[in-house]
Amino acid sequence: MTGKTETKEFQAEVKKLLDIVIHSLYTEKDIFLRELISNAADALEKFRHQKLLEKEVFDPDASLEINISVNDKEHILTVTDSGIGMTRDELEHNLGTIAHSGSKTFLSELEQNEQKNVNLIGQFGVGFYSAFMVAKKVKVQSRSYSPDAEGYQWESDGTGSFSLTPESGLHRGTKVIIELNDDAFDYANDSTIKRIIKQYSNFVSFPIKVGGETVNTVQALWTKNKDDIKAEEYSEFYKFIANAFDDPLCYLHFSADAPLAINALLFVPEDNMELMGFGRSEPGVSLYCQKVLIDQHSKNILPEWLRFLKGVVDSEDLPLNISRQALQDNALVSKLKKIITSRFLKFLKDQAKNEPEQYEKFWKTFGLYLKEGATIDYTHRADLAKLLRFESSKSESGKLISLDDYVGRMNEGQNEIYYINGPSRHAIEKGPYFEVFKRRDVEIIYTLEPIDDFVFSHLNEYEGKKLVSADRADLKLPEKTGEDAVEKETEKSEKLDEPIAQTLTKWMKDVLGESVKEVAVSTRLVDSPAMIVNPEGFFTSSMERVMRATNQEHKISSKNLEINTAHPLIKGLAEMRVADEDFAKTIVKQIYDNAMIQAGLMIEPRDMVERSYRILERAVAKKDG
Ligand code: ADP
Ligand code: MG
Numbered sequence: 289m290t291g292k293t294e295t296k297e298f299q300a301e302v303k304k305l306l307d308i309v310i311h312s313l314y315t316e317k318d319i320f321l322r323e324l325i326s327n328a329a330d331a332l333e334k335f336r337h338q339k340l341l342e343k344e345v346f347d348p349d350a351s352l353e354i355n356i357s358v359n360d361k362e363h364i365l366t367v368t369d370s371g372i373g374m375t376r377d378e379l380e381h382n383l384g385t386i387a388h389s390g391s392k393t394f395l396s397e398l399e400q401n402e403q404k405n406v407n408l409i410g411q412f413g414v415g416f417y418s419a420f421m422v423a424k425k426v427k428v429q430s431r432s433y434s435p436d437a438e439g440y441q442w443e444s445d446g447t448g449s450f451s452l453t454p455e456s457g458l459h460r461g462t463k464v465i466i467e468l469n470d471d472a473f474d475y476a477n478d479s480t481i482k483r484i485i486k487q488y489s490n491f492v493s494f495p496i497k498v499g500g501e502t503v504n505t506v507q508a509l510w511t512k513n514k515d516d517i518k519a520e521e522y523s524e525f526y527k528f529i530a531n532a533f534d535d536p537l538c539y540l541h542f543s544a545d546a547p548l549a550i551n552a553l554l555f556v557p558e559d560n561m562e563l564m565g566f567g568r569s570e571p572g573v574s575l576y577c578q579k580v581l582i583d584q585h586s587k588n589i590l591p592e593w594l595r596f597l598k599g600v601v602d603s604e605d606l607p608l609n610i611s612r613q614a615l616q617d618n619a620l621v622s623k624l625k626k627i628i629t630s631r632f633l634k635f636l637k638d639q640a641k642n643e644p645e646q647y648e649k650f651w652k653t654f655g656l657y658l659k660e661g662a663t664i665d666y667t668h669r670a671d672l673a674k675l676l677r678f679e680s681s682k683s684e685s686g687k688l689i690s691l692d693d694y695v696g697r698m699n700e701g702q703n704e705i706y707y708i709n710g711p712s713r714h715a716i717e718k719g720p721y722f723e724v725f726k727r728r729d730v731e732i733i734y735t736l737e738p739i740d741d742f743v744f745s746h747l748n749e750y751e752g753k754k755l756v757s758a759d760r761a762d763l764k765l766p767e768k769t770g771e772d773a774v775e776k777e778t779e780k781s782e783k784l785d786e787p788i789a790q791t792l793t794k795w796m797k798d799v800l801g802e803s804v805k806e807v808a809v810s811t812r813l814v815d816s817p818a819m820i821v822n823p824e825g826f827f828t829s830s831m832e833r834v835m836r837a838t839n840q841e842h843k844i845s846s847k848n849l850e851i852n853t854a855h856p857l858i859k860g861l862a863e864m865r866v867a868d869e870d871f872a873k874t875i876v877k878q879i880y881d882n883a884m885i886q887a888g889l890m891i892e893p894r895d896m897v898e899r900s901y902r903i904l905e906r907a908v909a910k911k912d913g
Contacts, residue, residue: 291454298448299385301395302417306446308398309420317472320422321481322488323415324367324464326531328354329492331371331462333581335433338372340580340609345433346373347460353495356485360476363468369494370461373432376452379442383428384450388413393567410531411561419464420446422472427465431458491528493579508579510553510600514541526555530572530598534558537650539599540635544627548620552628554599560653562596572598575615577606588615589625591668593661594632596654601628626667633671640675640690648688651677659739663746673747678707679734681725685713689733691750698753699730701766705750707733708758709741709830710888719886720819721758724812728765732758738837741830757828759887761821761848763812784853784862792862793851799876805846813852818879820847820887829887836890844889849880871906874899 298306332352339345350370357366374382386392394412409418419426424445431439439458444450466475474480478498485496485503495502509517509525526536536555544550554573562569573590575583579602583589589601603624615621640647651658655677662672677688682697694705706725710716716734717726725732735741744755756763784792793807800807805823813819822828826845827835835842851858857879864872881896 293451293453295449295451296380296384298444298450301386301392302384303448305386305391305395305398305414305417306420308395309417310446313421317421318484319409319488320418321367321475321484322531323410323418325354325485325489325492325496326410327416328367328369328371328462329489329494330584331369331373332494333584334372335370335461336580337582338433341611342433344435345460346431346435346437347433350460353497354492356481356496356498358476358478358481358499360473363473363476365466365468365475365481366463367466368461368463370459373437373461374428374430374440375432375434375437376440376454378432379428379430379440379452383416383442386414388570393565397566408531412566415531417446419466422469422475423466424469425467427467428462429455429458429465430462431460433460489528491525508576508600508602510541510551510576510602511579514543517541522553522555525553526598529574529600530555530557532557532598536598537653538639538646540632542628542631542635544631548624548627549604550624550627551602552600552631554597554601554628554632556650556654557596557598558653560596560656563653563656569595571595574600575606575621576600576602577608577610578602578604580608582606582608582610583612583615586615588618588621589628591625591629591661591665593657593665594629596657597632629668630671633668633675636675637671648677651675651688656737656739659737659743662743663739669747673750676743678740679713679736680731681717681722681734682731694731694733695751695753697731699766702730704754704756705733706730706756706758706763706765707735707740707744709735709738709828712736720813720816720883723814723816724765725758727814728767730765735830738830738834741828742834745828745831757822757830759819759821759829761806761808761823761850763821765812782854784859788862789853792853792858792865795865796849796851796876799873800849800880803846804849804880806848808848808850810850810852813850813855815855816852816886817855817857818849818851818883820883820889821850823848829889833888833890847884847887847889849883851879874902878903 332354336352339348347370352370355368358364391412391414394408394414409415426444426446428442429439430442431437439455441453441455442450443453468475481498482503485498489496490504491507491509492504493506493508495506496504509521522539523535526532526539535558537558539553539555541553542550571585571587571590572595573586574581575586575589590597601624606620610618636647636650639650658672658675662669662676665672673691677690679685679687680689680694683689691705708716708721710719713734716722722732735744741757744757747755749755783789789809793809796807797804810819820829832844836844853859861872861875864875878899881891884891
């Protein structure tokens with residue numbers, strides 16, 4: 289077979305990546321070997337599974353292993369696997385482009401960051417290119433498992449292009465041949481290679497042989513008995529499967545025989561990569577059947593909101609020859625998913641009870657995912673609700689409470705759970721919505737994240753208690769007895785007379801027109817002159833704010849304005865309406881805008897600023913006169 293060589297340009301992102309890899313990554317070069325071994329192991333796993341699905345494969349008897357050989361005279365390192373291999377097109381696509389969505393973020397992080405955290409390279413689907421940290425030239429010879437494929441050699445010096453040439457006589461799998469850089473000759477040394485394998489690749493589930501001798505401990509940790517596994521082994525295994533460098537925050541190792549036979553090992557990482565700006569995480573848990581990988585980083589085995597978990601789920605009850613496509617609608621897989629999710633939530637519940645500090649740490653890093661689950665996952669909503677944590681008017685600043693804590697100390701006669709959204713504890717406590725809760729000594733939850741009101745509106749209730757936003761128009765707090773009754777009397781005497789208040793609200797509604805639905809006399813304002821509230825069945829102000837931020841088309845619905853007829857400003861306004869109606873109208877608009885701002889809603893700043901200057905002008909003029 290005489291094959292012609294074709295030369296191809298790398299995709300622009302690959303060029304950029306290679307440029308950084310070659311010219312500015314000088315530390316932690318060792319990890320290139322981890323990446324090549326991990327690719328070889330992936331290819332072997334894929335083959336093992338594929339073999340169960342296909343009638344015929346190429347080289348069926350080649351033993352499943354990784355062979356590493358060195359030539360210290362010519363400074364060449366070779367990593368060979370008998371895995372699934374690549375066709376010509378796969379070589380071109382897999383080793384010429386970057387497919388993974390997070391890798392662009394990774395690239396810009398690499399570019400900007402001084403210390404260049406190359407450790408993350410494997411997590412972003414660009415691990416192969418790390419070979420160029422140590423290579424002058426890389427050749428990849430590959431023969432796909434598919435019986436009628438042809439063998440090809442891919443070759444590049446990592447600058448701008450690569451070449452593809454047909455190559456006959458190859459075995460199934462892939463051979464990566466690295467011509468080492470002058471400063472990387474040490475990698476053509478057996479003992480260096482063995483040390484790196486022990487450090488990073490000990491858990492690869494195929495033998496890794498160096499000079500014919502197996503170096504790693506081949507084992508499926510998740511099938512071993514918990515009592516026989518040391519903490520370090522868990523930690524090492526986590527680093528291996530997650531391509532991570534840190535220790536896990538916590539982990540769950542769980543085995544069951546009924547209703548399904550399951551061995552699962554789930555790790556919570558130390559950091560939340562999404563919060564760090566790395567884009568949406570891909571699922572990190574792989575599905576096995578009797579130690580055979582069925583679906584790597586499976587989308588089917590856990591709900592999406594658990595995508596931050598890393599680990600392995602193995603179930604003997606799955607048919608070994610199930611195809612990846614069939615997993616999606618497989619009843620057994622959904623059952624497995626439900627069991628494992630419930631088990632993980634129980635793990636968190638126990639942790640919250642027994643190691644509250646540890647749980648709080650988890651919550652601060654990953655709580656957002658549980659909230660996401662609570663809004664979209666009906667199956668686990670009740671369990672998720674128990675795990676939610678918030679600040680409240682009865683928690684110390686920065687300390688968190690659960691809904692159970694809240695329900696456990698609800699006032700007599702209270703049968704609703706109250707919450708209010710705001711940017712901070714301080715802002716909420718200074719705002720109008722908080723006043724009545726303080727006066728009546730009713731606990732109120734502070735929802736400080738934009739997603740929170742969606743969570744509560746989806747939950748709707750907890751333990752039979754309705755969840756009610758304090759910016760609801762029809763809020764009815766339980767009355768206080770005793771001294772509060774006296775307080776109410778004095779309040780009453782200071783208020784505007786009923787008929788005057790009636791005329792005032794009607795007139796204010798006329799002034800504000802369509803921008804408000806209703807102007808009403810408040811029964812709950814204490815110190816503030818006015819506030820915005822939402823009629824029943826409407827979104828909370830916070831939800832509207834979020835919808836507006838994500839969709840400019842979203843129209844904020846008309847709100848109700850409640851006024852405090854005991855407040856000097858409102859009383860003065862009632863008088864001014866008669867004496868100087870024009871200016872009184874200006875004041876009304878300003879009161880409305882201020883209330884909207886306190887509700888966290890957008891207003892037109894230009895009109896508002898111009899108007900407030902007119903008001904200030906009058907205030908200054910009065911002083912003069
Ligand atoms: P990732 O492994 O995260 O996908 P890499 O940059 O390490 O990213 O590899 C890119 C792709 O190249 C792999 O997804 C795989 O399809 C292919 N590949 C790399 N090495 C091998 C190999 N030894 N055998 C088969 N395919 C491989
Ligand atoms: Mg890889």
